[in-house]
Structures are given as C-alpha cells and as structure tokens.
Amino acid sequence: MDTSRYRLDGHDVLEHRLAVPLDHADPGGETIQLFAREIVRDGNAGKPYLVWFQGGPGGRGDRPAQLTGWVHRALRDYRVVLLDQRGTGNSSPADALTVTARGDAAAQAAYLAHFRANAIVADAELLRAELTGGEPWAALGQSYGGFVITAYLSAAPQGLREALITAGLPGLSTPAEQVYRLTYAKTARRNAQYFARYPDDQRRLREVAQHLAGTEELLPSGERLSPRRLRQVGIQLGADRGFDALHYLLEEPFVTVNGTRRLTRAFLADAGAILSYAGRELYAVLHETIYAQRQATHWAAQRVRSEFATLAEDADPAWPATPYYLTGEHIYPWQLREDPALAPLADAADLLAAKEDFPALYDARALAHNEVPVAAAIYVDDMFVPFELSMETARSIRGLRPWITNDYQHDGIRTDGEHILDRLIALARR
Structure with a gap:
C-alpha cells in the first residue's frame, strides 16, 4: 500500500x-x-x-x-x-x-x-x-x-x-418491483405535501411542461429538456431542504424575448445541475442493480411507474383533473439515451438490467x-x-x-x- x-x-x-x-x-x-x-x-x-x-x-x-x-x-x-x-x-x-x-x-x-x-x-x-x-x-x-x-x-x-x-x-x-411500488407511493405523498406548501408551483410546473412539449430548450449539457426529463427534478423532494430548492427553481422560470416566451438561462442551468449525471454515471447505470439478487430487474422503475396515475409518464400537464407530479429516485432506460453523459453506457445498462445471475x-x-x-x-x-x-x-x-x-x-x-x-x-x- x-x-x-x-x-x-x-x-x-x-x-x-x-x-x-x-x-x-x-x-x-x-x-x-x-x-x-x-x-x-x-x-x-x-x-x-x-x-x-x-x-x-x-x-x-x-x-x-x-x-x-x-x-x-x-x-x-x-x-x-x-x-x-x-x-x-x-x-x-x-x-x-x-x-x-x-x-x-x-x-x-x-x-x-x-x-x-x-x-x-x-x-x-x-x-x-x-x-x-x-x-x-x-x-x-x-x-x-x-x-x-x-x-x-x-x-x-x-x-x-x-x-x-x-x-x-x-x-x-425484496424484488425491485416492490421497492419501487413503495418509493413511488412515498414520492406521490411528498409531492402532495410540497404542492400543499407551494400551491402555485403546480401551475408553474404544468406551464413549463406544456412549453417544453412544443419548444426546444437545451440544458447546458446540450440535451433537449423534455417534459419527462423535467419531472426528474423531483429527486429534490427527498431532501430536508428540497421543497424550498424546488420552489426557488420554479418561482420565475420564464422570460419574454422579442415577444417569444422562453425559459430563463438561470432556470436551465439550475435544472441541468439536478438532472445531468455527468461525473455520476455509475449511479445511474448501477442503480437498479443494487436490488438485483438472483433475478433481473428488467428496468423495474419504468415498468411499475404506470401503476401510479399522478406519476405516469404519459400524464398530460394540461389535464387539470389529475395532479401532475414529479418523479423521485428512479432511473429509466430512455434517460440513459437522453443524457449525453449516460448515452455511451446505455447498451451496457440494458444488459445489466437483464442479468439474471447477480448473487445474493x-x-x-x-x-x-x-x-x-x-x-x-x-x-x-x-x-x-x-x-x-x-x-x-x-x-x-x-x-x-x-x-x-x-x-x-x-x-x-x-x-x-x-x-x-x-x-x-x-x-x-x-
């Protein structure tokens, strides 16, 4: 040594x-x-x-x-x-x-x-x-x-x-599917608590998501910020000071330039700091493997997500009848292809998700x-x-x-x- x-x-x-x-x-x-x-x-x-x-x-x-x-x-x-x-x-x-x-x-x-x-x-x-x-x-x-x-x-x-x-x-x-059923339920509860504290943030979040569906906005990493990537800022909900951090992120996300509404550079920089896994690639690639014991996970977080209407990937931010919630500590296969830092490892991550013989x-x-x-x-x-x-x-x-x-x-x-x-x-x- x-x-x-x-x-x-x-x-x-x-x-x-x-x-x-x-x-x-x-x-x-x-x-x-x-x-x-x-x-x-x-x-x-x-x-x-x-x-x-x-x-x-x-x-x-x-x-x-x-x-x-x-x-x-x-x-x-x-x-x-x-x-x-x-x-x-x-x-x-x-x-x-x-x-x-x-x-x-x-x-x-x-x-x-x-x-x-x-x-x-x-x-x-x-x-x-x-x-x-x-x-x-x-x-x-x-x-x-x-x-x-x-x-x-x-x-x-x-x-x-x-x-x-x-x-x-x-x-x-505990199989990965059961872990994610529990964490999604707790994530939905934290969302409800967050939006109860900051009611206007639900409206702002929906506005940003609808804007992203029709307008290309790029994070500092170069990737397009999609509505589904935006929702991953919810990982902050699990932190002691996360509610306030998210409120400050959403408090003034837009600016009007020559009559066109755009997201501010500050918003994109702050969101990018939360969303990018540059320098943290191992976390994203290995995350589901920590629950794999003699069985594959097969991207359990992605599969289980559809069981929760407020967190479903295809939830419509323009539909007011269902709350539009942020996701938490969940990694998705599409995420590894949208994040430029993770894209080179996306195929390897798919193989790890399919690996059946991880030991207990x-x-x-x-x-x-x-x-x-x-x-x-x-x-x-x-x-x-x-x-x-x-x-x-x-x-x-x-x-x-x-x-x-x-x-x-x-x-x-x-x-x-x-x-x-x-x-x-x-x-x-x-």
Missing part, C-alpha cells in the same frame, strides 16, 4: 492507495486501485478506526473542506477513513470514458458487474488488514452505505466492532445470529429507502437498536450529522 500525508487544521491526513482484485473470486487476475483518505486528530493516534460508506451507488467519499458535522463528531472517538468505493473518486473511476474503453456493451456490462456491495465489502476487508493489522473497525453508512454495511454484517462480521447506519436498511430479499447480497441466517453492536436511524418519511422495508430488516438483524424518527428526510446526516452520529454511537454502546 502506498501512503502520502499532509496536515489539515490540527489533523494528520493520510491518503492510501491499494491494489485490489477487480474480481475477488480471481485474486490473481486484473487489479484496480482503491483509494481512501484517513483523518487523525492530534492526540488520537491510538483511537480505533471508523470507515465511512458513502451513499450512491457510485458516490465517492466525502472531500471535507472543513471538519464539521458528522466528521467532527466522529473524530472525537475514531480515526476516520473516507473510502472512495470502487469505481468512484480516485478508486479506478468507472465512467463513460473508462468503461467504454473496455470494449463493446457486453464487455462493459461484465466489467460493471464487479462494482456491487459484495465487492465493496471485500475491498474494505483488504484495506482494514493494511490499516489496523487485522483489528476490527467501526463502520458508518448513509443510504446505500447502509446497504453495504448490511452486506458486511452478512459476509464479514468479524471485521466490524460496531455498525452505525443512517437511512440505509435495505429489504433483504445479504445472508438472513448470518444476520439473525449477529453479534456486532448495530444502531440504525430509520426515517419514517424517507422517500428513497422505504420505512416498511427498513423496519422489517431491523427486526431481522439480531441486536440491532433502531432510532425511529420523522425529524429528518433522507439526507439528515448532511443537515444534522453531529447530533445524529452522537445519538447512534450512544445507542450502539448502551
């Missing part, structure tokens, strides 16, 4: 680079680079390690400019390891440039199939052996990071001294016999990770101590991280 270091506000920062197998079933085969940034507060060199599993999939580890929030709290008790999960950040990034270099769509899909939670756990175990000399470490996971920790508790619980999860307890064997990620028997202290924050109104599935899994992990609250949306760790982590640590150690 190669390590470099520097100083940051009374802390040592160590940057680790480690070669790991692309396929852990073939340890002598191709390798990729794993990157992790370790932060150690002065005087805490003897503290245990805590590894952070970022949300996603496809999200890189945090790059804190200031050591605040959950990181500040964690550094009281731990040496903090910010891991770039494979394919993200400095860990052999998997994006449209690097993945298409592997060959045709089949070669790309075969490569990307190695980037799921089971491989991330195996990577973490190799890194732990290098850093701790074999001693177990603590783990903190947000959203998809909690999925990774659940896989960790299933496959390598001996590597964990305690596990802390926020907004990230997955269904252990969670071991119900191992979880039922768990001995690792586990604490999990479960948010009642979470739009991305359904409360029902989280509670079922909480009951399935022996000794798990849940903190059930509706004080936060999915990104609570970002808005009140110091308090949330402090409570989880106390709960795990009670």
